[in-house]
Amino acid sequence: MKRTWWKESVVYQIYPRSFKDTSGNGVGDIPGIVDKLDYIKSLGVDVIWLCPVYESPNDDNGYDISDYRKISEDFGGQSAFDSLLEQTHQRGLKLVMDLVANHTSDEHFWFRESKKSRDNPYRDYYIWHEGKNGGPPNNWMSFFSGSAWEYDTATEQYYLHYFTKKQPDLNWENPEVRREIFDVIEFWFKKGVDGFRMDVISLISKPETFQDTSYVKFQDTIVNQYANGPKIHDYLHEMNSEVLSKYDIMTVGEGPGINLKNAPLYVDEKRGELHMVFHFDHMYIDCGEGGKYDPQPFGLPKFKKVFSDWDNALKNKGWGSIFLGNHDFSRMLSRFGNDGKYHEVSAKLLATLLLTLRGTVYLYQGDEIGMTNVAYPGIAYYNDVETLNAWKEKEEKGNDMQGFLKVVHAQSRDNARSPMQWDSSKNAGFSTGDPWLAVNPNHGSINVAEQEKKENSILNYYREMITFRKENPVLVYGDYECMQEEHPQLFVYRRWDSESEFLILHNMGDGPEEFITDLREEQFELRKTNLLENLKRPFHLGPWQTKILKKSSS
Numbered sequence: 443m444k445r446t447w448w449k450e451s452v453v454y455q456i457y458p459r460s461f462k463d464t465s466g467n468g469v470g471d472i473p474g475i476v477d478k479l480d481y482i483k484s485l486g487v488d489v490i491w492l493c494p495v496y497e498s499p500n501d502d503n504g505y506d507i508s509d510y511r512k513i514s515e516d517f518g519g520q521s522a523f524d525s526l527l528e529q530t531h532q533r534g535l536k537l538v539m540d541l542v543a544n545h546t547s548d549e550h551f552w553f554r555e556s557k558k559s560r561d562n563p564y565r566d567y568y569i570w571h572e573g574k575n576g577g578p579p580n581n582w583m584s585f586f587s588g589s590a591w592e593y594d595t596a597t598e599q600y601y602l603h604y605f606t607k608k609q610p611d612l613n614w615e616n617p618e619v620r621r622e623i624f625d626v627i628e629f630w631f632k633k634g635v636d637g638f639r640m641d642v643i644s645l646i647s648k649p650e651t652f653q654d655t656s657y658v659k660f661q662d663t664i665v666n667q668y669a670n671g672p673k674i675h676d677y678l679h680e681m682n683s684e685v686l687s688k689y690d691i692m693t694v695g696e697g698p699g700i701n702l703k704n705a706p707l708y709v710d711e712k713r714g715e716l717h718m719v720f721h722f723d724h725m726y727i728d729c730g731e732g733g734k735y736d737p738q739p740f741g742l743p744k745f746k747k748v749f750s751d752w753d754n755a756l757k758n759k760g761w762g763s764i765f766l767g768n769h770d771f772s773r774m775l776s777r778f779g780n781d782g783k784y785h786e787v788s789a790k791l792l793a794t795l796l797l798t799l800r801g802t803v804y805l806y807q808g809d810e811i812g813m814t815n816v817a818y819p820g821i822a823y824y825n826d827v828e829t830l831n832a833w834k835e836k837e838e839k840g841n842d843m844q845g846f847l848k849v850v851h852a853q854s855r856d857n858a859r860s861p862m863q864w865d866s867s868k869n870a871g872f873s874t875g876d877p878w879l880a881v882n883p884n885h886g887s888i889n890v891a892e893q894e895k896k897e898n899s900i901l902n903y904y905r906e907m908i909t910f911r912k913e914n915p916v917l918v919y920g921d922y923e924c925m926q927e928e929h930p931q932l933f934v935y936r937r938w939d940s941e942s943e944f945l946i947l948h949n950m951g952d953g954p955e956e957f958i959t960d961l962r963e964e965q966f967e968l969r970k971t972n973l974l975e976n977l978k979r980p981f982h983l984g985p986w987q988t989k990i991l992k993k994s995s996s
């Protein structure tokens with residue numbers, strides 16, 4: 443396996459609106475990130491991934507870009523960004539940006555031109571279609587509720603938008619569109635940016651025909667109709683040979699519909715496309731027939747299988763990404779851990795899990811202190827367009843809205859977007875003004891300042907675990923094998939290379955558990971655990987206990 447810096451990196455993801463506000467307007471900004479660079483460095487991470495900071499009307503908080511070459515003034519503008527990049531590099535960290543190239547904002551110059559007339563030179567930058575029987579061209583739905591088509595009265599055609607109607611999809615068939623995007627990428631590489639996370643890159647190649655979908659579940663439409671279009675690999679290969687391959691950068695493609703079968707096509711090193719992808723197999727594990735807003739309980743064996751299958755799929759081709767949360771999902775601790783009685787110990791367990799799997803690790807802001815979901819008392823507190831649109835749709839259909847509020851509490855993307863909890867003061871040290879999204883009331887006890895003071899805090903555990911991973915490259919590159927995958931409460935695996943072997947045990951349950959095996963306990967030495975008192979034998983685990991055992995060479 444070829445060794446590279448981006449395989450060994452731990453990436454820290456920042457959602458700038460919610461990280462740190464220095465201007466007092468309640469919205470996080472780039473100078474806020476600069477202020478916290480020493481903190482970020484102190485975690486031991488290598489790379490910062492910034493969610494979009496470009497000019498945008500913020501219909502989808504920056505995922506609707508109106509100028510790819512301009513940093514939003516709300517975030518501090520270009521000079522703030524230049525200083526962030528410089529100071530990031532000064533600390534030996536790298537900076538990766540978000541490339542949102544499946545769609546632009548409807549306020550982007552290209553779209554404003556495109557909708558002027560059917561013969562405008564920019565018309566073909568987007569996907570315009572005639573309607574059918576007095577309605578949209580087909581029955582496709584948007585990710586954010588309602589039709590994926592919007593009618594334009596001036597030119598009497600519909601344009602396609604997989605996301606909100608303020609996010610028209612670009613037409614990648616058009617070579618000029620591809621050239622424009624490649625130029626944008628190059629523009630930022632020339633400034634010194636170290637890579638891109640590519641938003642919904644699996645969606646850029648549209649289906650050959652625009653037929654109705656016959657799938658009942660939206661997720662099936664995404665996988666079978668929207669994602670992995672016929673030209674996706676031609677486009678990515680072209681992007682790679684035109685720009686990516688000329689720079690020492692990293693790329694990670696995000697994508698609904700990226701699965702075990704097609705992922706190697708994106709990341710096989712021989713093919714020259716992307717370095718890594720994000721798949722969502724574990725992130726949608728708790729979604730029922732009705733998708734995201736139909737949460738269902740799930741079993742640990744299913745969760746473990748996702749990690750086994752993915753490690754297996756990529757072990758000889760490409761490289762994986764390990765993440766348990768980001769700005770689009772609820773908090774990892776509230777989903778996969780126990781954010782009540784076992785808050786601290788289960789947060790540490792998840793830290794150990796993240797940092798002992800094979801792949802590049804992505805850590806989302808706030809997870810390093812065990813931030814949890816937030817349950818705002820009413821819909822008026824929510825901001826996310828996905829949540830608000832779903833709410834409207836359910837209300838129109840006459841749903842029980844008190845019941846749906848509970849679903850929102852569990853599933854809204856705003857769970858991950860509530861402001862970073864720096865201290866216990868009124869606005870959690872995030873801003874001196876009114877935060878754009880309310881702070882989680884638990885910031886009094888869960889915050890950075892508190893955990894800096896405590897030697898055994900979750901925060902310090904993350905620091906130790908990141909160091910531990912760096913000291914043991916077998917945790918990055920070594921082979922992976924899950925043991926007793928059917929066990930309902932233990933998540934146990936081996937990581938090994940020609941020099942060393944670790945056995946890693948996680949008890950993901952509220953009661954004690956023992957790992958029953960033929961392996962001899964005396965062969966293993968405890969190297970790390972998340973509980974201070976560890977009086978029991980190596981294969982015995984308390985609730986939410988995690989143990990890293992090293993196999994002795996004899």
Ligand code: TEU
Binds near residue numbers: 734770828855
């Ligand atoms: O997300 C893509 C994506 O798949 C999400 O729409 C996902 O289905 C949803 O968030 C789950 O709740 C990316 C960005 O990460 C997201 O923030 C953007 O809203 C979206 O693309 C559109 O750009």
